[in-house]
Amino acid sequence: MSQFTDYIQGVKTALVISSDPLDPDCICSGLITKKYLESLGIQTRQVFPREKTKKQKEAFSYLPFFNEVEFTDTRLLLAQKNFDLLVMVDGGNLNQFYDTSESFDNSINLDIYEKRVNIDHHLTNQKLGDLMIHRVEVSSATELALELLPDEFITPEIATLGYAGIVGDTGNFKWNFFSSTLKMAAKLIEKGANTEQILEKFFFSKTRQDLELLRFVLDNIIFVEELRTCFLYLPIELLTKNQIDREKLDIIKDIFKAEFARSIQGYDRGFILVPKNEKFISVSGRGSNLNNKIALPELLDQLNGRGGGHFNAAGTDVEGTFDEIKEKLLSALKSKILN
Numbered sequence: 001m002s003q004f005t006d007y008i009q010g011v012k013t014a015l016v017i018s019s020d021p022l023d024p025d026c027i028c029s030g031l032i033t034k035k036y037l038e039s040l041g042i043q044t045r046q047v048f049p050r051e052k053t054k055k056q057k058e059a060f061s062y063l064p065f066f067n068e069v070e071f072t073d074t075r076l077l078l079a080q081k082n083f084d085l086l087v088m089v090d091g092g093n094l095n096q097f098y099d100t101s102e103s104f105d106n107s108i109n110l111d112i113y114e115k116r117v118n119i120d121h122h123l124t125n126q127k128l129g130d131l132m133i134h135r136v137e138v139s140s141a142t143e144l145a146l147e148l149l150p151d152e153f154i155t156p157e158i159a160t161l162g163y164a165g166i167v168g169d170t171g172n173f174k175w176n177f178f179s180s181t182l183k184m185a186a187k188l189i190e191k192g193a194n195t196e197q198i199l200e201k202f203f204f205s206k207t208r209q210d211l212e213l214l215r216f217v218l219d220n221i222i223f224v225e226e227l228r229t230c231f232l233y234l235p236i237e238l239l240t241k242n243q244i245d246r247e248k249l250d251i252i253k254d255i256f257k258a259e260f261a262r263s264i265q266g267y268d269r270g271f272i273l274v275p276k277n278e279k280f281i282s283v284s285g286r287g288s289n290l291n292n293k294i295a296l297p298e299l300l301d302q303l304n305g306r307g308g309g310h311f312n313a314a315g316t317d318v319e320g321t322f323d324e325i326k327e328k329l330l331s332a333l334k335s336k337i338l339n
Helices: 003-007 024-039 054-058 141-147 156-170 179-190 195-202 208-220 236-241 246-260 296-301 322-337
Strands: 013-018 043-048 069-071 085-089 116-120 131-134 222-224 229-233 269-275 280-287 306-310 313-319
Touching (some): 003 131, 013 024, 024 141, 024 156, 116 141, 141 156, 229 246, 236 269, 246 280, 280 296, 296 306, 296 313, 296 322
Parallel strands (some): 013 085, 043 069, 085 116, 116 131, 229 269
Antiparallel strands (some): 306 313
C-alpha cells in the first residue's frame, strides 16, 4: 500500500484544489487525483480557485472529465471544514490556491484540515501539506499523481489526462523532462492516451488571432545585449492603446514564454511584465536550459513578491508601479550578471 493510500484510510469526502495559473498540468493532475479518490469510494470535488472566461475553459474542454472541474474562489468554500481531506496540486505557495486577482487579503485557512496533501514539483514550496508528495526532478505534478496509481486504474481516459499534463509542462518534451518522464509517457501511450488530439490542440492549431498577437509580441520585444536577456514590457497604457483585453493578454503571455523567452540565440532568458491589478505587477521569466545559469525563483525573490517556480521557469506578483518593478528587475539582473 502506498504512503498516499495509507494516509487517506477512513476518508469519506475530499476537496482537490488545482493551483493558479490555469494550465494542463494543474487541471490534469487534479482530475487524475479526483478520479482515483472516487474509485476508492471517496466523494470528491475539484476546484480551480478563480473564475475563467468561457473561451479559456473551452481550450481544455477536450480533456476527459473536464466538465467536473468547478471554477470559484476557494475562500468561500473553505470558510469552514466541509471535507475530511484537502488535496492541493501543482503549487507550493498558498496564494496559488485562492483568488488573489484583487487582493492577497483573507487567505484560506489550512489549519482546520488535519488531513492535508500537497502534490507538487516546484523548486520553491511552503510545505502546505501534512503529507508532502514533493519532488523537483519530475516533469510535472501530473507525473507525481500518476506514480500514486495502480497500473490497472490507468484507463485510456486517465492516460489521456496524464499525457496532456506531461506534454503541457514539458512543451512536448522540449524542457523539464527526465528518464522517468519518458518511461511514464511510454506507459500512457500503451494504455491508450489520445496523443494526436493533445498535440493538435497544444501545438498544431493556430487561429488568425494567435498570429496577430504574435506580431504584437515581435513589435514590442526588447533586447538588452549586456544582460543577454529579452523583455516584453506591457504597461496598461500600451494594452489600452492596442485594445488588448485580459483574454488576449493571456495568449500573448503564452506566446512569449513558449516561443521567445528561452529560445533566442544570444539571449539566455526572457521576462514579461504585465499589470495584475491597480496594486500589483506580474513578472514571469523563462530561461534557456543550456545557457541560463541564474535560478529564476531566487532572482525574483529579490523583488519581494509572492511567487515561485523552477530554476528556468518562475513568476511572482510584486506590489508597486510598473516602472518601479521594471527597475527592480533590471537591478537584480545586473547584480547577478555584471558584478
